[in-house]
Amino acid sequence: MRGNDQQAYDRGTSLFSPDGRIYQVEYAREAVSRGAPSVGIRTAEGIVLAAMSRTSSPLMEAESIEKLHKLDDHVATASAGHVADARKLIDLARQQTQVNQLRYGEPVGIETLTKHVTDHIQENTQLGGTRPYGAALLIGGIENGEPRLFGADPSGTPHEWKATVIGDGREEIQSTLEENWTDSLSLEDGIELAVTALGEYADDLTAADLSIATITEADGYRVVSEGDITDVVPDLPADADAVADEEDDEPADDDEPADDE
Amino acid sequence: MRGNDQQAYDRGTSLFSPDGRIYQVEYAREAVSRGAPSVGIRTAEGIVLAAMSRTSSPLMEAESIEKLHKLDDHVATASAGHVADARKLIDLARQQTQVNQLRYGEPVGIETLTKHVTDHIQENTQLGGTRPYGAALLIGGIENGEPRLFGADPSGTPHEWKATVIGDGREEIQSTLEENWTDSLSLEDGIELAVTALGEYADDLTAADLSIATITEADGYRVVSEGDITDVVPDLPADADAVADEEDDEPADDDEPADDE
Amino acid sequence: MRGNDQQAYDRGTSLFSPDGRIYQVEYAREAVSRGAPSVGIRTAEGIVLAAMSRTSSPLMEAESIEKLHKLDDHVATASAGHVADARKLIDLARQQTQVNQLRYGEPVGIETLTKHVTDHIQENTQLGGTRPYGAALLIGGIENGEPRLFGADPSGTPHEWKATVIGDGREEIQSTLEENWTDSLSLEDGIELAVTALGEYADDLTAADLSIATITEADGYRVVSEGDITDVVPDLPADADAVADEEDDEPADDDEPADDE
Amino acid sequence: MRGNDQQAYDRGTSLFSPDGRIYQVEYAREAVSRGAPSVGIRTAEGIVLAAMSRTSSPLMEAESIEKLHKLDDHVATASAGHVADARKLIDLARQQTQVNQLRYGEPVGIETLTKHVTDHIQENTQLGGTRPYGAALLIGGIENGEPRLFGADPSGTPHEWKATVIGDGREEIQSTLEENWTDSLSLEDGIELAVTALGEYADDLTAADLSIATITEADGYRVVSEGDITDVVPDLPADADAVADEEDDEPADDDEPADDE
Amino acid sequence: MRGNDQQAYDRGTSLFSPDGRIYQVEYAREAVSRGAPSVGIRTAEGIVLAAMSRTSSPLMEAESIEKLHKLDDHVATASAGHVADARKLIDLARQQTQVNQLRYGEPVGIETLTKHVTDHIQENTQLGGTRPYGAALLIGGIENGEPRLFGADPSGTPHEWKATVIGDGREEIQSTLEENWTDSLSLEDGIELAVTALGEYADDLTAADLSIATITEADGYRVVSEGDITDVVPDLPADADAVADEEDDEPADDDEPADDE
Amino acid sequence: MRGNDQQAYDRGTSLFSPDGRIYQVEYAREAVSRGAPSVGIRTAEGIVLAAMSRTSSPLMEAESIEKLHKLDDHVATASAGHVADARKLIDLARQQTQVNQLRYGEPVGIETLTKHVTDHIQENTQLGGTRPYGAALLIGGIENGEPRLFGADPSGTPHEWKATVIGDGREEIQSTLEENWTDSLSLEDGIELAVTALGEYADDLTAADLSIATITEADGYRVVSEGDITDVVPDLPADADAVADEEDDEPADDDEPADDE
């Protein structure tokens, strides 16, 4: 499957293969799969975004590998994949959020915002002189009082979701979400479901590995503290010792570059 | 058939092969065939557009994989193939629809609109620095009181049709259309024919897999609800259970990227 | 003949081969040969343009694969080859026709118009960043009271003809034209000769497969109806049944893309 | 001689080979050799330009493959090689002729004009993004009362000649010219010499295959009619029958593209 | 691991490999590893930056291979990797520091500054026509009274650190930092830890090989003199003799280019 | 020595080889060596420029292959190599000569002029999108009353000479110059030395093969007539017969392109 044939389509940024695929886009999707997963869940009360990120060293400030970003009071994003690429997309989204507010005096729509980002992503898969983005985003927020959640992938396709995941372990996490999601979840249920789903992917998950935020009509963007997470999911171990113990077994630390998180 | 010779013509975006073919365009056509089919039918009363789209997860919002788009009261489009590419073409069409209305104070002609889109598609098959579009469109609407239906393919060729299909299963669906189309079909007949044709391609078709819309002089663009579909085609099963049952058997879910729908 | 050597010259859009050929231009000429033939005949009374086009489905509107295009009252064009490319050239010709009328207040000369088009075609064979046009045109009309007929091929060479053909079957059709053309042909003779020549290429030719138009000083551009064709050539079968019968045998329908007509 | 080494230098438009050659220029010269020859002769009375061109079909208008072009009353050009390329160079020369007349109120010098053209040709051999011109020109005319004749080849080198030839059969025709040219030739002698030289290259030459023009101080540009040619060279057969007879033997008609004349 | 496959992705500046990697970025990271290490430590009292640089000749002025650069009173940078690339990034950072001061009348934030630099680095990994930067930076300073330390790597990812290292020996030095760092380190402790960590990487470390600077709220940017270093770490040998003695054994001097320090 | 390795460096216009060479520049130097030699000699009385050029046909006007060009009363140039390239450089020099006269009201300095030309040549060896110049120039003239002679080669290096040669036979001709040049040569001695040196390279040299010019303070640019050459070098045979006799033996005439003279 890695023969001469395939190589031919890899070299040009944006050529079709004989079976109608754009390999660079599929490889960019692999870059997303190299990153730790981020989960988004739409609950009756608002959006839950949960990102898993493990620092490659205890001396790294956890916030600096933060994968959740508030764009505005009513909208936030979670990312997975190539970090530098994700940051560029997040900047684009934040900028558009502000432009919309300034120009029209009202908060940007979640779908409108997502499509602004995916338009830009698509162009990077078609025009020469650049590569696709190796990152995916979840964009969630409140629009006209209703919670909405979108995903944007490296092909530039926007999809709306009740609950979804981007990054590594996508299959099993999405499966857990499908089995447990209902449209009557409370915000707290959503946090619990997110932790459960990520916990099945990562056996040794601790509260310290998680960043969780919620966006609701009433409270806007709110970061869920480690304590609050443990309140909701009492079984979840705390962080420091667990991390220290498994440090030696973590092969990713030294051998792999840290640009996919 | 996949020898060294063919590769030579694949690498440059827009070179001719010795037998006068442009392989990138043919590969883009394969990208269209990777997407679920969309059908367009011109009836005596108006245009019927029917798109089949199956969500890769029950948690995906069906509307977000919507393949029917209203451009204006009198004209709409159905797409197949690479989703992000299709969206760009649909944006182009919508923009032109609005420009025409603003500039000339009258609705854009269906043929004029189609040719505006195909001109753009053709340029992407001839000029360097870009790849062809991996998407096809059906553009249908009312022009001077008459229903008209056009297709636009990745080569940039516009054709007018009485009834046609884009996407996967093109041969058998077109064949069903050819056997059953007459110029005296009512709008309801058109909906039934669309469902029948798609049903022969997809044995387990349910109302939930379908998006159907009609464009008529009197009512403009109208979405046909799932209930209305079932009214017209009583045999068609409803959605949730059928989808849930076959979930496990659906290999495309996890292994294939979701950018062709 | 399809060795490594030849490939070298194929990859660059516009390089010479050691024997002084530009392969991309020759391959573009192959693209023309993939299209159904169009015939142009200069008669004493005016120009006859006849194009053969067979719809790939009975549901395709015949006019939408029309290969004859009126540019103005006094000049028209017939095309063969890659449809989307031909359309772009026809647009260029139509535009120039209008510009000339507006700027100089008089109809564009047939030769002037042809050379405007071939200049553009030539540039696409010499400059980088593009491919040649895979289409040929016949441009015929009345100039200063005299009928004139020109051909434009993918190299960008303009030639004036008494009668000629572009597209598939060029050799045998041109041969029939050479045997039968005289300078005293009436317009009706010209129509008959066009049908005869195309009929020797396509044994099962029907009136429905043909588009014929005439350009005369007196009547300008006139489409010849199917009935009028049958009046002139009584042996020619009508269309529907013939087409329906051979539908199953038509391998091109399903396997080949429809972008060369 | 057609090994891997040579290919390396062919692919880039304008690279030197290890022995200091620019292959693309040499291949462009081959394109010139694929065209029928044109002869230029400077006589005491004026310039004689004679071009040989055989229509690929009796239905092609001979004038449309005309290889002699009047640029002005006092200067004309003959071409050989890739027709579309030659036309572009001739347009450039004609334009410059007119610009000179408008700007300085006097006819352009023959040498100045030639160098304007060769400067443009040279740039196409040095800058990227284009290929060399596959055509050569003879530019002859009257400058300050004196006849002058120049040649411009695909490398962009201008040379002044007493008599020369471009296109196929260059060696033998130049040899005939060298044996017979004297500086006291009359205009009629020049015509006769041109016909003789071309006749040794093409055994079956007829008056109809020839275009001849003269440029003199007194009469400016004058086309020599077929009758006048036969007057000067009584042995030369007329055209129609000869052409018709050998039609079947002419392999170039059907197999080779007609873009080199 | 160095097969044909990998080469394919190396040639284009910014393509993804099938496993979602951007090799040029990973190779640029190798360029960083070719440079001597620089250490940054955040202490309770301020930031410590320590760079190791050994002159390739005793006649080279040590300051000219200085890897610590004061950007402003409150912020400085340490670099590792390709020197000329690092200088360009440092210039960019310095410029931005000044622009911020001029435009807003206040010192630039450490995180803001870092992200300005990493945005620029990321673009060089995505757009064509350039290569990634083969250098990494540590950016440390005081922001709102608090010491902050960031790292910027060739992928353009910004991370905040308590203590970290860039350049050669990263694994063992980071390990020493992790074992010894506490949040109650004094500035002097920080200097000692930096020297210790570097000393485990380079057995023969001398004070002369080191550049150390501190940034504190009270004193701003301060270079730590060789004497002060020896005061803090009395075991550390002085420079001249040690360097002279090992000169002959230093193979890097003559064989390797000096552009990675 | 003509292996795969070398090819790699040939394809890019301006890359270094592992041993620090720019092959395209060296190949361009080969293009110079393909041209007949030109000699420049600085004498006490002024500059002598002598170029050898043999017409490929007796019908070619000798002046049109002239390799000596007067730029101004006080400065002239001799060229060797690819003729069209040389012409472009000569135009550049002539233009600069005129600009200098117009702008500063005084003749351009010989060194200044040379460096203007070599700057342009150098850029063609460093920037992409072009090839180096396959021509060398000698630029000689009077500056502040003193004769000066410079050479410009395809690398863009300017050198000042007492006497030198460019083109074919460089080694032996330079050697003759070195043996015979003294700083007390009269202008006539210079002419004689030039003829002697070229005569040792070409055994059958005739006066007709030579173009010689002198530049002196008193007389400015003066062409030395064939008669004057024979006066100075009585042994030198005249031209016509010698040329006619050896015509048949001259293999270069027909087989080689005439673009290097």
Added chain:
Amino acid sequence: MRGNDQQAYDRGTSLFSPDGRIYQVEYAREAVSRGAPSVGIRTAEGIVLAAMSRTSSPLMEAESIEKLHKLDDHVATASAGHVADARKLIDLARQQTQVNQLRYGEPVGIETLTKHVTDHIQENTQLGGTRPYGAALLIGGIENGEPRLFGADPSGTPHEWKATVIGDGREEIQSTLEENWTDSLSLEDGIELAVTALGEYADDLTAADLSIATITEADGYRVVSEGDITDVVPDLPADADAVADEEDDEPADDDEPADDE
């Protein structure tokens, strides 16, 4: 070591190899090594620059291969490597020197000037469409009364030196400098050390092979005459005979291009 792998990185101007190297920069460094050495020495009294250059022919004017260039009264440069590249860098330095003087009314700083040049060099190693510079510079002068000496290499790295060498023989010459340099050298000592160091590299060194200049606060830029050199280093032989004698043994004359000096 010269396998397929390495080639891959050579072709693109500015890609990293898997071990983090930029081969084009290393090859450019080889181009520097192909040139004769230049030495710079900082003495207590001022800067000494000494360049070795041997004319490839006794007829070449020694000054025209001058490798020392005065930029201003207080700053000068010595070069090694590809001559045409060096000249372009020197022009850049001279221009900046003048701009600084004009704009700020004071002499440019030596370090500022060097960094202006190295910034430009670095860009040529990172951006596409060009190759690195195959030349190195020494820039020496007086800044605020103090002598300063910098080196600029093909990677664009600036270093300050007490004494250094660029070009061929770098290792042994630098070694001699290291053994003999002290900070109390007089200007005369500096000249002697330069001659000694170059003499160990070139056994047959003569005064005529040397260009030496000094820059001091008091006297500015001063060329050291051959006589003065011999006064300082009485053992050094004079030039003419030595050069003449070894002429025949000098293989570089005829076989190697003269563009590296």
